[in-house]
Amino acid sequence: MPMDQNRTLTGTVLRIERTSIHDGQGLRTVLFLKGCPLECRWCSTPESQGFQPEKGYMSERCTGCGTCVQACPSQAITIPQGSPGIIIDQTKCKDCFVCVDKCPKGALKKYGNTMSVEQVMKEICKDEIFYFHSGGGITISGGEPLSQPGFVAEILRQCRSLGIHTAIETSLYAPWESIEKILPWLDVLYVDIKHMDGGLHKQWVGADNETILCNLGKVDGTKYPLEIIVRIPMIPGVNDTDTNLMQAVQFCSSLKKLKDIELLPYHRLGTDTYRHLGREYSLKDLLPPSRDRISERKEYVAKLLKE
Ligand code: SF4
Numbered sequence: 654m655p656m657d658q659n660r661t662l663t664g665t666v667l668r669i670e671r672t673s674i675h676d677g678q679g680l681r682t683v684l685f686l687k688g689c690p691l692e693c694r695w696c697s698t699p700e701s702q703g704f705q706p707e708k709g710y711m712s713e714r715c716t717g718c719g720t721c722v723q724a725c726p727s728q729a730i731t732i733p734q735g736s737p738g739i740i741i742d743q744t745k746c747k748d749c750f751v752c753v754d755k756c757p758k759g760a761l762k763k764y765g766n767t768m769s770v771e772q773v774m775k776e777i778c779k780d781e782i783f784y785f786h787s788g789g790g791i792t793i794s795g796g797e798p799l800s801q802p803g804f805v806a807e808i809l810r811q812c813r814s815l816g817i818h819t820a821i822e823t824s825l826y827a828p829w830e831s832i833e834k835i836l837p838w839l840d841v842l843y844v845d846i847k848h849m850d851g852g853l854h855k856q857w858v859g860a861d862n863e864t865i866l867c868n869l870g871k872v873d874g875t876k877y878p879l880e881i882i883v884r885i886p887m888i889p890g891v892n893d894t895d896t897n898l899m900q901a902v903q904f905c906s907s908l909k910k911l912k913d914i915e916l917l918p919y920h921r922l923g924t925d926t927y928r929h930l931g932r933e934y935s936l937k938d939l940l941p942p943s944r945d946r947i948s949e950r951k952e953y954v955a956k957l958l959k960e
């Protein structure tokens with residue numbers, strides 16, 4: 654593809670976070686993309702799941718002023734009599750996002766924007782000085798970054814050419830042709846293993862784990878000198894059992910590029926966002942693990958890794 658076409662290549666970006674210390678070594682800029690083919694029931698970023706930009710409504714901020722009702726060109730918004738807030742008729746809404754711009758209280762929010770590679774690179778380069786002083790770089794996360802492989806590969810390629818350290822957070826639930834595109838430009842691949850049992854994986858995540866485990870083995874067998882860090886979201890009663898953790902560690906121990914296995918304890922930070930999107934959070938009664946339980950499970954995995 655000619656260079657100027659690469660610069661105008663676009664993707665759907667959820668948000669860009671600066672100076673993160675949780676998504677890889679050093680200070681990092683994290684590019685969150687929109688769209689994911691999986692439906693993990695514990696997902697803490699439901700606003701990243703859909704592939705297109707979408708609206709959220711924070712009823713707690715709404716004063717019922719009616720500005721959005723007047724502004725909507727599709728007459729999709731009403732304030733029913735006696736109601737403290739608005740109702741959006743999704744069958745009439747054309748996703749123009751005028752209401753978001755007009756709301757004086759910030760009660761309506763747009764999740765996701767189309768950005769070109771050039772625009773993203775401008776944002777990434779603003780933090781260049783931090784990367785070089787802290788050993789940090791760029792991490793592309795999601796959603797599932799591999800759902801936008803051309804866009805991601807071009808950003809990683811340009812970062813690599815500028816000497817910026819590159820990482821991606823992925824489920825590897827993607828066609829191999831998409832994965833192949835990004836590998837030449839990648840320093841670290843963070844991959845989630847959600848469950849080793851194919852049936853339970855499908856039940857909790859919406860797809861079998863065969864593609865993921867097969868792709869992980871294939872990545873490990875490539876010539877590229879990237880590091881693999883496996884992450885296991887620790888969901889109480891779902892995948893935190895001895896058996897599942899043992900099987901995951903056994904599988905990962907055969908990977909030559911494996912640098913570490915990390916447990917990511919379940920949390921409930923995305924619960925409000927489900928409400929803002931008008932969606933039900935199906936795990937609303939599930940409590941996060943205690944500190945003691947987290948320590949015990951981490952020690953268990955560390956012990957298995959040493960065996
Ligand atoms: S996004 Fe546009 S069409 Fe939809 S409710 Fe808002 S103003 Fe109306």
Ligand code: SF4
Nearest residue numbers: 715716718719721756
């Ligand atoms: S403009 Fe904002 S505050 Fe006013 S009714 Fe609409 S959502 Fe509520």
